[in-house]
Amino acid sequence: MEKAIQELKKLKARKIFVQFGEGLKLRIQDITRQLEREGFDVVLCCEVCFGACDIREAEAEALGCDAILHVGHEKFLEKTKLPVVYWEYFLKANPCPILDKEFDKLKNYENIGLITSIQFVKTIPLIKNYLETKGKKVFVYKALQYPGQVLGCDLRAAKAIEKKVDCFLCISAGKFYALGVIFEVEKPVLCLDLERKEIYDLAELKKKIQKIKAWNRAQFNEAKRIGLLISWKKGQVKLPYDLKKRLENAGKEVYLLAMDEITPEKLEGLKLDFLIAYACPRIGVDDLERFTIPLLNVEDII
């Protein structure tokens, strides 16, 4: 927090627009009070924020704020109109009791790749040390700011060591990050879930999602009316005009459907046979079952 406050003071910011991940909701009021004690006026953005791709400059400006504080995320965009301060917000966790209890689940793997989200990067040395003292070989790759760190849409820390490892162990609260990795690598992905306090394999879930994807893919050729789902979130803006043209040349009716958070409710009433997600690549993984219209990520179609 110190560092973020220093940065905000250096910017001479007075009114701060605070964006934060859902996981920090329980802590955000304490954070607000701390910021207010430091002399800042605080506006909490209550729109869901999944990552630092979502920089709400227009909203912050409309409310007279002179800086954005992004809590729980690291820098994603190089250029922004308003200054953005990123506060990574590391969470304390002790994975050793979970490893003690669940170690047997790693017995078939000698070479283990570690990955995690920014919140838990501090646990990587601890886990590496633990596994090495138990005779495992541990691999960690630094693709982002910290060794082993991945984003929902940046899984290079896993990809880079895939050939060296027998499995990946993803340290996280919930399976969001591990779920991203299962479609990037062929090796088994196990989640060391700090919330559930257990280690579990995502192989079954991978099979289930693959089946949905295969079924959805099979619907594409017959689909006449296609919705291209796009978002104006600053880090997700991509304009699929070329794709639209190509699909139209192939005889489809195509609609560009722009929204903030992409949810099935917003499409109710529209006549569509197929959806292509063109914004956050996690839509076509995590949200597949939420949509009644077959959906795939653009990468799965072209």
Ligand code: SF4
């Ligand atoms: S594009 Fe999606 S996965 Fe990537 S940072 Fe944004 S919300 Fe997360």
